[in-house]
Amino acid sequence: MHRPPTPEAEAALADELSVARPGLSAPYAAALPGARAAVLTRLWRALVYEPMPWVARRETGRDGLTLHLADGRRLHGPHADPYATASYVTELRLDGTPHDRPERLVLALAVPHAAAFAAELGDSVASLALSRAGQPVSDHEPVTGWEWEQRIVDGHPYHPNCRSRPGFSAAEQLAYGPEHRPLVELGLVASDDCLVTGEWPKWLRDGERVLIPVHPWQVAHVLDEPVQEGFAAHPLMSLRTLALPDGPHIKTALSARLTSSVRDISVYSIETAATVSAFMETITERLDVPLHITRTLGAATANSPDLAAVLRESPDLYANPGERVVPVAALATTALPQSPAWLAEFTRLALTVCLRLLDLGVALEAHGQNLLVVLSPTGAPLRLVYRDLADIRVSPARLAHHGIPVPDLAGRIVTDDESTLRRKLFGALVGGTLGATAGSTAALRTAMDAVVDDLPHTPDLTALRREPLPTKALTLMRLSPQTPGDIWAQLPNPLLSPAL
Template identity: 65%
Template sequence: MPRPPTAETETAEELAAVRPALVPRYTAELPGARAAVLTRLWRALAWEPLPWIAAREPVRDGLVLRMRDGRRLSGPAADPYRTAAYVARVRLDGVPYGDPARLMTDLAVPRGIALAGELGHSVASLALSRAAQPEGTATRIHPDEWPVTDWDWERRVVDGHPYHPACRARPGFSVAEQLAYGPEHGPVVGLGLVPVPAEECLVSGAWPDDLRDGGRLLLPVHPWQAAHVLKIQGETALPARPLMSLRTLAVPGGPHVKTALGTRLTSSVRDISVSSVAASAALSAFGETLAARSGGLLRFTRTLGAATPHSPDLAAVLRESPSAYAGPGERAVPVAALAGTGLPSDPEWLAGLTRLTLTAGLRLLELGVALEAHGQNLLVVLSPSGEPQRLVYRDLADIRVSPARLARHGVPHTGLPARILTDDPVALRRKLFGSLVGGALAATAGSGAALRAALERAVPDLPPGEDLAALREEPLPVKALTLMRLTPDGRGDLWTGMPNPLRG
């Protein structure tokens, strides 16, 4: 009986039709892509509170997971902060598995089949993304060869999320669409402009004159969204370059345009809620207030305007480019792209980045604001020689804000959406520490040992306080990304505690 098609074979067939010359490189990249996704999955199996795992037992040559049905899953010792692919295979009751999708299928856990499909797409898309990179692409970039444009920096984050097993899953995107819209492929994307009567739109901030046509607003729409969700055929009117998030694009010489994209990428469906449009101007003004309190360490990209005809499927947000906050010779670099520069291999440099980001993050947390400072939202401004100077933060939609802490410091929060307000210190610390330490810094360090060394150098220089004490003493909170994908929709973020690198 022939084997049913897999995401890998389907991608190969589509690729043969649209770009046959790329097929050999795609095929060659598949083993590494499987190991990369399996490594991320093994991290989740080793550390997340998955209900069908009864016990985890360290052994001399690795780790054994005992499942509640009596089966045993074994693999290497799991470093929760390592980013390099080091898991080539695991064994389920002695049977070796190198394919994460097949492993998840045979684990036969609730909702595992759906996740297995995402893992298969993640492997195939990751192999495609790697295959499309120029041959001989350097893993370390000398400052003289650093990219000049923001989109060129962001296209270098080829592997996607450093810890999510669905790091490159793009369900609903054909191979041709991935090549046409994926930032790592370096395309120019033609955004359509959909005319909507101004009186039918919710507008926050100032909508620019060059995106108006008489009494109508011209709303930028991603071509994938136009074809698959809106079911319209629009003319290309605004060439732009896709950024790391795929749905946000840089208009050369202009703003960054965040578009609605009604498909699931990694964990979330990327539409733009009406409430987020309504709150965008207030959040932008709040960001300017925070920047003034940061001691010059942190700036926030301003939202220039946002608009929607009261539909999450047709909306757009216009933001400043973070490069506006870089001086002559400086570069505003997403933290997710730093590993490719080679800079983090210098322990002192990594400690300096850690000191800068924690100083700014803890200062705002004391003030009452927990940033979601993961490697995509947080950028560091590098000097011409590569030294971290200050930070830029974009997209305030998912921060958490403590009214009580703000009140203590005399900071107003009028107009902020209720969903981001909380005085719970656990929720505030989860947001900051999970994204910054367990996400951005851990992925930049690349291993638990490097992260620990950087924190040990940086933490003694930070001002004491209850939040810093929690960072030093408590398990490090991170999102339980795989548990979230195996849990029915509507539960929101789920968390787990990783070993605290400051406690060895």
């Protein structure tokens, strides 16, 4: 039975948990205050830095920051660091009334679409507390990539919906969430009429029929197809992508809203998968930079975003003996060396590679899930690995300027708009990956200051040094369901000025 998306998701999930896993009830209850603070901190960051139309002005004081709302009310909280990852907000005051529950604060704000967003926030708090409950204490260092990804418990470092999983019961979260360390049994759906790009393997065929791996949540809630028994795989941090025990990764369709997006696989992504993968393989062979791209091995769809899958290489293939391939999102959750010197070297590596690609005409969405780093046996950052090419951007004009053949692509992936290209990279890499790895404006500024003067001088680097930093306005997007596409905010540039 599924709980309805209500602001009292904490109690509803507790009721489910008492049946599904009663041994976790006490740890779940103990984790709730910390989960509320984690989501409230992310929400406060959004209210301070995103262009909310109902915030008239923001006023900095000695004791914190006050948002003057358009209706005359005031919302007061602590000074906000746009790159902080620690949970430092335990309470916000709306006209003097304290709020420690993010969903109840949003309901009290009574802004457009507040009720739906409040339900998502309540779900995020409850799911985050469940994710934190019962986490094992272990000194064992992960060996495989999927083990690293299981260490990422809190989800998106800046999105208030960091763990929102509406439509997932407590039992389903425990069965499918990577932080709960399950094995997930994928099913197989046979299709006679299937679009396939790349090489679809024989072990995923039944004669002339294509066998499409499907997620069990999809089977239970979306698909109305006969499903064959499949195989077990380890879920990765995106939930819908899973690692087979022998290496390859399978990206499944999962028609549920997680954080911001519904996680299906568009027919467009399948159509372009092989072309984009081959193009990026050519680009990386041409470049003299320490970057690997995980190849897309095959992609298939039964002409539906609800019934599709992508098979790609495991990033683990790009580690030499003694090296480790670690998703960047896992860096802040481990005891790996992260001194200021280490952070500067990682920043140098990431900016060098990604700015070089951008100059040539490819903007990576290099957030902590897509970007991985190869570490030496001593923990030094050596090379980058990038996976999931579905949302990169490619500039034909920039490619042509460098004499690079333009791939046969159309649609959303292709653009020559400089603002779009820079937003794609800077928002994910600096505002996401580097900011979250640093954990504060001060640490990010120190790392970037140490390396930017040594980078090749390009117009993109100039923009990075002189302009506010673009980032997706993730909360405003959830409060603006009538607005298609991305909405952007501007963060204080750590190279220019301190945060509010």
